[in-house]
Amino acid sequence: MTDDGGPVLGRHASARATLGSVAALAGVSKQTVSNVINSPRIVRDETARRVTAAIAELGYRPHRAASQLRTRRSRVLGLRVQNRFTDAVFDRFLHALTDAAGALDYRIMLYTAPDDDAEIRAYGELLDRWDLDGFVLTGTHPGDERTSYLSQAGVPCVTFGRPWDDSGHHPWVDVDGASGTRMATQHLISQGHRRIGFLGWPDSSGVGGDRLAGWAGQVKAAGLPVLLPSRAVNDAVHGRAAAAELLDRTDPTAIICASDVLALGAMAEISARGMKVGEQIAVIGFDDTDISEVGGLSSLAQPLVEVASHSARLIAALIEKPSADPPEHVLLLPTLVIRGSSTAVHH
Amino acid sequence: MTDDGGPVLGRHASARATLGSVAALAGVSKQTVSNVINSPRIVRDETARRVTAAIAELGYRPHRAASQLRTRRSRVLGLRVQNRFTDAVFDRFLHALTDAAGALDYRIMLYTAPDDDAEIRAYGELLDRWDLDGFVLTGTHPGDERTSYLSQAGVPCVTFGRPWDDSGHHPWVDVDGASGTRMATQHLISQGHRRIGFLGWPDSSGVGGDRLAGWAGQVKAAGLPVLLPSRAVNDAVHGRAAAAELLDRTDPTAIICASDVLALGAMAEISARGMKVGEQIAVIGFDDTDISEVGGLSSLAQPLVEVASHSARLIAALIEKPSADPPEHVLLLPTLVIRGSSTAVHH
DNA sequence: CGGTACCGTTGGATCGATCCAAACAATTCA
DNA sequence: TGAATTGTTTGGATCGATCCAACGGTACCG
Numbered sequence A, B: 001m002t003d004d005g006g007p008v009l010g011r012h013a014s015a016r017a018t019l020g021s022v023a024a025l026a027g028v029s030k031q032t033v034s035n036v037i038n039s040p041r042i043v044r045d046e047t048a049r050r051v052t053a054a055i056a057e058l059g060y061r062p063h064r065a066a067s068q069l070r071t072r073r074s075r076v077l078g079l080r081v082q083n084r085f086t087d088a089v090f091d092r093f094l095h096a097l098t099d100a101a102g103a104l105d106y107r108i109m110l111y112t113a114p115d116d117d118a119e120i121r122a123y124g125e126l127l128d129r130w131d132l133d134g135f136v137l138t139g140t141h142p143g144d145e146r147t148s149y150l151s152q153a154g155v156p157c158v159t160f161g162r163p164w165d166d167s168g169h170h171p172w173v174d175v176d177g178a179s180g181t182r183m184a185t186q187h188l189i190s191q192g193h194r195r196i197g198f199l200g201w202p203d204s205s206g207v208g209g210d211r212l213a214g215w216a217g218q219v220k221a222a223g224l225p226v227l228l229p230s231r232a233v234n235d236a237v238h239g240r241a242a243a244a245e246l247l248d249r250t251d252p253t254a255i256i257c258a259s260d261v262l263a264l265g266a267m268a269e270i271s272a273r274g275m276k277v278g279e280q281i282a283v284i285g286f287d288d289t290d291i292s293e294v295g296g297l298s299s300l301a302q303p304l305v306e307v308a309s310h311s312a313r314l315i316a317a318l319i320e321k322p323s324a325d326p327p328e329h330v331l332l333l334p335t336l337v338i339r340g341s342s343t344a345v346h347h
Numbered sequence C: 001c002g003g004t005a006c007c008g009t010t011g012g013a014t015c016g017a018t019c020c021a022a023a024c025a026a027t028t029c030a
Numbered sequence D: 001t002g003a004a005t006t007g008t009t010t011g012g013a014t015c016g017a018t019c020c021a022a023c024g025g026t027a028c029c030g
Helices: A019-026 A030-038 A045-058 A064-070 A090-102 A116-128 A147-150 A177-190 A205-222 A236-250 A260-272 A290-295 A303-318 B018-024 B030-038 B047-059 B063-070 B090-103 B116-128 B145-150 B176-190 B206-221 B234-252 B260-272 B290-295 B304-320
Strands: A076-082 A107-111 A134-138 A156-158 A172-175 A196-200 A254-259 A284-288 A298-301 A329-332 A333-336 B076-080 B107-111 B135-137 B158-160 B172-175 B198-202 B256-257 B282-286 B298-301 B329-332 B335-339
Touching: A019 A030, A019 A045, A030 A045, A030 B206, A064 B063, A076 A090, A090 A107, A090 A205, A090 A290, A090 A303, A090 B090, A090 B107, A107 A116, A107 B090, A134 A147, A134 A303, A147 A156, A156 A303, A156 B018, A172 A303, A172 B018, A177 A196, A177 A205, A177 A254, A177 A284, A177 A298, A177 A333, A196 A205, A196 A236, A205 A260, A236 A254, A236 B290, A260 A284, A260 A290, A260 B290, A290 B234, A290 B260, A303 A329, B030 B047, B030 B090, B076 B090, B090 B107, B090 B135, B090 B304, B107 B116, B116 B145, B116 B206, B135 B282, B135 B304, B145 B158, B158 B304, B172 B304, B176 B198, B176 B206, B176 B282, B176 B298, B176 B335, B198 B234, B198 B260, B234 B256, B234 B260, B234 B298, B256 B260, B260 B290, B282 B335, B304 B329
Parallel strands: A076 A107, A076 A134, A134 A156, A156 A172, A172 A329, A196 A254, A254 A284, A284 A298, B076 B107, B076 B135, B135 B158, B158 B172, B172 B329, B198 B256, B256 B282, B282 B298
Antiparallel strands: A107 B107, A298 A333, B298 B335
């Protein structure tokens, strides 16, 4: 079999390039080649040029496993695949994170776990066998023990989501849900609404509580009645039932929902009652998923690309120079995307 | 610092267990320990017992990078994160695949690529630097060059999706969309429908063509009019417009859609015209996403857990014994989940 | 002119598992 | 009993990159 041209797919080259072969071609030692790659400053310019040329000519790519064996650094981050994250948000985040990590030369390795305890049990294997450099955790919640476990073990991690109880000795990135629902409320008020309800999740702590608080605060600040929220687990069927209850009990002209899925349920209920979404009752969702676009649903969009790039940046920093500085926290604002569900004329 | 108890998190143990330390404890050579793990049959029972005990006592876990350096096997599979797969299907597949691969001691590593060419360009780096053992490809389509590229390079791969043109020299797993839409059509006929339309994607080859063919075949076989399908790119807005066009042009009493997203658009249009979905016009979607559950949309559910476990099994087999046997192909049937959108009384 | 300092470079040991060939033990057969 | 056979176990080299200690060379200083 002949070499089929170039180092595009190393597997086919007659012999894959190694530090040694590059060194031989450049007429220097292996160590110098390594230095050119890892600590360019200590190498003389002219030497560096020769080595760089040799690297290019051979299409040399450092072999991770070899490096990893010596340094105990894998350049791989662990990410748990959630069964159902906040709906359709997870896969967009996944894509953005893979990109952002890749830009810093990190890769994402997936794992699953039925619950947090199982996840914690899985860490040992992922660290011992695979040398993961760190974890990106999503879906933080009150009582979350994962971060304290990891930081105690000295393993770098970032969370997408604030720590809801401990003081947060790790870096995190989050989206300010309260500001989002505050914006949504303000928008509805400016459209003339006076009875604005909230359709949330059963759990009033964590993310759900945050989104609820923004609505409640703004409604109260405007001197409007704070209608008791209705609650449902995050699927459209329960959302619809809870919306029905909310409509019957509080007679609102607008409903802000903790998620698009709940909003979908609410819209279904409103339509089923022969009313028009946006005209008789305004609805605003959260997450700006496909659902929103179809249904003409106003919704709060999370800046997932930014969340991902900050996450990658923070964990890379933590891995590369474990500093004593206080960890950085990033809180981003969602964007209100206005569609027909909150702007059609009403009354 | 003292050893904080047990090998749960190896990083903290005073010294991590290696083949050597296990061998010393068991009073055998490193090679024998390795044999116990990798080729148990050639080791005497009593020796194996001693070694196994030592492994347990030290909480030994083989270090992948070391093994990988020697064997060129990483036990890692590459998977491209699609921006938008067939909606909400991807993240469920991802979860199932991570699980299924994990059960065979493989891990999933993600990568992104804007298009197929970029993906092919990315293979080199993933193979050379990371030693990926193989790829799980999704979203196959006519003209797909990824599989031929990989098989030419001798890299194992499985596809979720049939090869739509080449003869398929690689194993694949797919869901029989035509059978699905055939079942859906039959179901509608049994509900008394005579004018059954189809709302599909612009591209009539590949997945979309398959789903369309099932509908067309069954309608024709029943001696009913084959109404010219309407087509739209896969989002609800275009789906709604295309549904409007279909309703105007062919006056159907039922519509089968190539996806739930399109079905959502269709339902929106039907409601907007003051008609009731299921009563005046039946709708059936594809993928059985959350959308279906809320909207009471009948839909074809893909058996993603099975797809994932077959995919994992097939690629693992290919990696572990690259045989000359013809590659295995698995075609699974979707399940028709019947809801109100296709059963409410009509006429 | 010898000594200290620094800079760039080098050889060799090392990470932890697996490959291979050779050594050893147990069993069979002439 | 000795030789041939089969079955287990072992030492040492190896994968490819990085760590570390030591090297020769140039510059500067007293």
